[in-house]
Amino acid sequence: MTDFTKILDKAKELESKMKESQKKIKEIRVEGVSGSNSVKVILDGEGEMQSIKLSEEIMKEDKTIIEDLIVAAHNSAKSQLKTKTAEEISKATGGLGIPGFKWPL
Template sequence: MNNFSDMLSKAKAMQEKMKQAQDQIKRIEVHGMSGGNLVKVTLTGDYEIKSIEITDAAKKESQEIINDLIIAAYNNAKENLKKKSAEELSKVTGGLNLPLDFKLPF
């Protein structure tokens, strides 16, 4: 029975570390760029856009191109956030590839 208690306490400790990692990830900010830095999007750890910067050169383009640049910059930021989130989770899990929303059964 001692092994089960030990396992349970380790699982609870891991759950707390996961919660701390999730809180840390929410505070992350990443940037995404497109069009040779014509558009820059800043994204928070919970995938909310914090800012969009459009250079004057980009503003001279058609609305369709500007829209595409914004989408590309957001997608770039999203990929950067996934990588950064995976790094933060890896620190907690010791390299296990657990999903960010991983929940222990208690």
């Protein structure tokens, strides 16, 4: 019975750490850039775009180029966000891999 109690204690500890981790993830902000810093996209920890900044110089470019640079900046930010959320989850789980668990991004 003691082993079961230890397992429950560990589960409660992990749950607490995951809740704290989720709070920290919500506070994450990442910046994706493209076109030599002509386009900047800021995402929050939930993957929502918070802002987009376009330089004056880039506004002189063709519309399709601007669109491609926005997509590239967003993808860059999303990649950084995946890395940061994975790091945060790893801290909470102590490096334990949780089989089948994928963060929703």
